[in-house]
Amino acid sequence: MYDKFSFAKGYRARAIFVICNTIFLILLCIAMLVPILKVLSDSFDAAGNYELRFFPRVATLDAYKLILSTESLFRPFMISVFTTVVGTLLALTISSMAAYVLTQKEMPGRNFFTYAILITMIFHGGMIPTYLVIKSLGLLNTLWAVILPMTCNTYNLILLKNFFSTIPQGIVESAEIDGCTPMMIYTKMVLPLSKAGLAAIGLFYAVAYWNTFFNFIIYINNPDLHNFQVRLRELILTDDFLQRGTFTIYPQTVQNACIIVSIIPVMILYPFLQKHFVKGVNLGAIKG
């Protein structure tokens, strides 16, 4: 009744609005997708001079083959995979243990620990002091300089803590009476009960590691240890590799293909990501 779609008098203005709104949103979606689709199409285009085409004139997979067969392009990809996998596992282990500890209401010092991690959200040392610490720890030019500082994200830690708090206390207590140690309770009961939460936080970490760029720029000089994001940027800006090489394909096609390669993993995770990230944002208020 109230939301009826009709051109009868009294409903007409609404109907026109609905049509305009739908058209606007469709155009918006196109505007969102066009840049990505254009890059995708151009990455298969052997003709080089792309202009306004949205389908390759001569389709080719050469650019992707080149990425797979060129060490200086394939290695960064593997570095990305390595830091993402190792980083995510490490980050999940460390943060979930810490988050579980923070749910222990009676533990002396719990509030102190909670505030200690919350403070880091509002005041931090800054770029140079952090760089100097990493330097003095001897982590410069190692992948640990990228992996370790990101293993504890305060926001993720608090989300995990909130998640663990929803586990019924009764189950844990009965296991305690049965003589389970805290570590056993954690690994045998809490973790299996929190699969959904762990998956969500794991995805958050994985995207963060995959998209890491700046930490590589500051902490790692050795180009052999750079990840795909850094390599992509080099390739887009100025690159000897593309200028020098005698390839059968246009440099721009390789550049486009590299963009697509760095998007693919995020695209694969996206259906899961969207659901969990939205939940995370709506959990909103971060309270100690």
Next chain:
Amino acid sequence: MKSMANSNLAGLQPGSQQSKMARKMLLVKKYMPFYFMFLPALIIYVLFHYLPLWGIRIAFYEYGIFGIKYFKGLENFYELFASESFWRAFINTLLISGTNLVLGMFCSVVLSLLLNEVKNGPFKKLTQTIVYLPHFLSWVVVASIFTMILSPQTGVVNSIIKSFGGEPIYFLAKEEWWRPIFLMIYRWKETGWGTIIFLAALSAADPELYEAAWIDGASRLKQVWYITLPTIRTTILVVFIMNLSSIFNMFESVFVMQNPLVYKVSDVIQTYTYRTGLVQADFDYATAVGLFNSVLSFTLVIIANKLSKIIQGESIL
């Protein structure tokens, strides 16, 4: 420590100072394994968050290759306030970040209002899926995509300009173009994502209010103005305050899109810190710049928190 009257501690006399201590010791002993579980995180926080705080002191020292040389007080800050490039970066940060904040809020609120009017479930979901997507791409990828699209030689935008007989424009290297283009790309990436929180607030609006307003003959526009907007007013304010407090944190987005040709219009405090500190290796000066930035951010967070307390009776921290 309210719940200390625990059954296994019942043997102790309550109240006395000594028994309090003993109780605490017993609890610490009971929770010993948990302290070990917290240890790895504690180490990470101490190493990468607290040690750098101690490192801030080099802002007040002369720092050489072998470490701290001598105390020089506020000299770095005098140099900072006298530096033209610093003020340029400071003003750019306020301008770019401020415009981005206002523009971002406006676009996200409008888009969430429009999305809220969509009654067709699957279409709404599809639209949301598409507009959230760019948020998950890194700034490097986004900058790369638009570098290709805006490229003066092969980019699609310049192809269109050329087909109309115009001269190709190198958008990302022209001072007059850089800021508008940057803000547009930023909107492309984050507008959709920004709607999530407003959509959640909008779903809390009471449908009966709309029915009643409709029966009373209120037009749609009036309904939006008198029912919808008041519902999300607090959310808009809170989001605004929170974004305001992170206004000085603009970095990676600018870093990946700027180039030496457009430093004048694009340099922000953080990119300036990076260049003076890590490129020119002027560690103490760059730390001073960073400290200035951190203190400003911190002050803004505290003010934002106070404002939030006044507005919604609840602090955001």
